[in-house]
Each structure stands twice: as structure tokens, then as C-alpha cells.
Amino acid sequence: MELPVAILQNTSLFRGMTEEEIRHLITCLASPVRRYGKGAFIWHAGEKVSHAGIVLSGIVDAVQYHDDGSMHLVARQTAGGVFGDLLMATDQPSPVSLQATEEAEVLFLPLDEILTDCGRRCPFHIRLRHNLLQEAADKYWQLHRRLQYLSEQSLRRRILLYLQDCRRDMGGSYFTIPYTREELAKFLGVNRSALSRELSRLQKEGIIDFHRNSFRILQ
Amino acid sequence: MELPVAILQNTSLFRGMTEEEIRHLITCLASPVRRYGKGAFIWHAGEKVSHAGIVLSGIVDAVQYHDDGSMHLVARQTAGGVFGDLLMATDQPSPVSLQATEEAEVLFLPLDEILTDCGRRCPFHIRLRHNLLQEAADKYWQLHRRLQYLSEQSLRRRILLYLQDCRRDMGGSYFTIPYTREELAKFLGVNRSALSRELSRLQKEGIIDFHRNSFRILQ
């Protein structure tokens, strides 16, 4: 297939490279592209992973199946998203399964080839490693932030902390959040109706203003 | 000072290298060693970080100071521990401060030199990069696991999930946990007395057995 190099330029791993450099690199790495049907598993939980994947099209989810049969969405990647970067680097078996929630095309990058110098001394190889490390670090701090929300003891403080972070990230007094109420409740680890109730209280008390997904912090 | 290469051999970053290789590498990287007095700050929150640090002696804590003046311990490293690995890799300013809780000696490794080939083509340079990525990934999944505890809605399930993981990690029906009650409560994000109460209930119901830090899961 024809590689959509334009998509790759906007991925975290290939950021800052020219189309030509990316083509060169993918040749160096001998990266295969695979297609997965809707619902197909890319890796199962418990396996060891040796590649990272870049989603070229479709949706790839990291999911966790619990003992009681319930399943939990850990992360979702769409076109341009990277997965497996934090799995291939560890010796541990994967705690999550990777599944194509919609039919998906994936470009795989083998860890060994990323780390090793390919012998042609491509300078973007260094850049790739830097980008990979950055991707891992960014994901770490993202998780760290979520952990801070869950560490707040009161629902009110969870909400306010989250909204303040949102405002800071998006800059501007009005901002929108990327979740439905149900999703936000799950993200903050609380009951949906309790979340709605507390949001209403905050609005009554003049601390925030909101409608649906649009929010504003008043004080 | 004389570098304690023996300590370094047991660190995650230099794992799998001979003493000689480590010496060579440290020369390559031109890694400085610094000493910090008790309470001294290594980095302040908000700064950008360009080095990782290996603790040679003493204690280095990653802490977070809240608006209300309270402070929160995020991570602690003692001799052989690595910090800053996940800070230097991101463009974001550091969300935590690094502080020497006890007088400490630290070996610093500059990110640029880790990523770049030093020109002498040392093969352990590759190994170092691999170890660094692995360290980052391991820390990520550790955080992920903690997040799973906090995502459990009931105290009972948090406790059981944690204890089951402990048993799995330590292998054997009896196991000990590395926290006091107070610390465990904070780790699981619950009130200490509520934790004690639930532990007692679990014991009364014959689900677990414990005394102080020694635990056993009965069913």
C-alpha cells in the first residue's frame, strides 16, 4: 500500500521530520503495515510486545477485561495515534489487550531497530528515539494528572481541579470538555448523577457556569 | 570523588553492564556528580529538566506543593534510584519539585548525550537507551496499577485488589506490605480508620488474615 506520509508527519514519533526522512526511516526499520478487521485483536493481554504501532486509519483501543467479564477502556488511538510504545519497552507481559474497535491499518515499528543504529547513521534515527521517549513521558504525566484528580477526596475538588486544568490547557475563559457526562463521571471515578448534582450546586453558588460541554469558571 | 560503580551496576539504567563499560559510559557522557544538603532543592516545580539523576547516597524525593501550602510526596528514591528520567524527556515544565530529604549525592546524566551517539560507537550506549526506556515504561505501568486501585468504587474492592497484586508480586501465601496503615491509606486514597475498619471486617468474615504488615488471603 501507499504510505500516508502526511499523516505520519503529524504523529508524535515522526514529528519534526521531512517526508523524505520519514520514508528513509521506515525503510531503515523495515516497518510492516497490517490491516485489522473490526473487533480483531492486535495483541492479547499477557503477551509480550516488541513493536509500537501507529494507527494509519480506523480506531485501536487498549482495553482490559476483568475477571467478572466486564471490560474497561484504558486508551483510544485514532489516525496518527501511537500505541505499544510503553508496552514494548518493558519486560512485563502486557496488562491490556489491543483491539481494533473499527477496521484499522497499523504501521509497526520494531523496538530493536529503533534503538540500534541502522548502520547508515541516519540523524533522524536519533530524533525518532527522542520522540519516542517524549511520547512515553507525556503519557506518564497525563496519567499522573488523572491520578491527582482521583486523589482528591471530595467530588467538588475533583471537578474544580479538572476544570481548572482544562481552562489552563485550552486558554480562554470559555472552554469545552471532550467528554459526555457519563464519560466524565467515569474519568473522575464518580457516579454520574452525583456529578450532575455537584455541577448544579457549583452553578447555583456562582462558582462555575456551564451548558452541556461548554464551561466557564467564574471566580 | 570515587564513583561507586558497584551501586551503579544495580541501577535500572546501568543494568547488564560491566564495571568497565559503566566507567567508559560515564566518561562518554561527561556526567557530573553533585552533593546536596538536607532539604536542598535539586529542581523546582515549573522548571524544565534536561538531566536524569541517579542517587548515589541519601534520599531524593519528588514532591508537590499545593496552593494551600500542603505538600504531597509523589516518589522517593534512595541509593541506586533514578529520577528525572520522565521529566527530561518532555517539553512540559516539571509538575514536581525534586528535593534532597536527606543529604544526598547525585550522578547526573544529560539527555542529549544519552540520545546522541558519542562518536566512539560504544555498544552499551544502546543498552543505556534501552534501559532508560524500560525504566520509563515500568514507572508508567506502576502508576497505571495504582490508578486501578483508585478506580475501584468500594473500599473493600480496593483493598482486595491491592492485596491480590501484592501476593502475586511476592509469591507465597504469606506476604508483607511495605506501608504503614497511614501510608497504605494514603496510597489507596482512603481514610485510615475506614481502612482499619474494613480490614477488620474482612478478617472477621474469614476472607483475609493479617497482623500488622503480614497478610494472607484465605479464599
Place this chain on the structure above:
DNA sequence: TCCTTTCTGTTGCCAAAGCAACGGAAGTAT
């Protein structure tokens, strides 16, 4: 050994939040 400090378990009270159920609003397909 004795004193002091820290750690742990226990209990009563109460507020915060989970749960379930309902109804209206918004969005989508026919």
C-alpha cells in the same frame, strides 16, 4: 526498665456520594 512516641484497632456520629427512577432536552433517523 521506664518513659515517650508512633502505630493500629475500635466506635459513634454524620455528611457525602452511590443508586435507581423519572422526565425533559437534544440530536438522529424515517
Place this chain on the structure above:
DNA sequence: ATACTTCCGTTGCTTTGGCAACAGAAAGGA
């Protein structure tokens, strides 16, 4: 326009777990 589905706010009831205070056990120092 209508029917249907999803999303959101509201409310009453109930439970969980936070909080405070106390007492006994363990640990550490003089």
C-alpha cells in the same frame, strides 16, 4: 413532522466512608 435514542438534570432513599476521639500494642530511647 414523528418516532426513537441518547444525554442530562433532578430527587428521595440508602449506604459508604470520612472524621474525631480514645485505648491498647509496639517500638525506640534514656
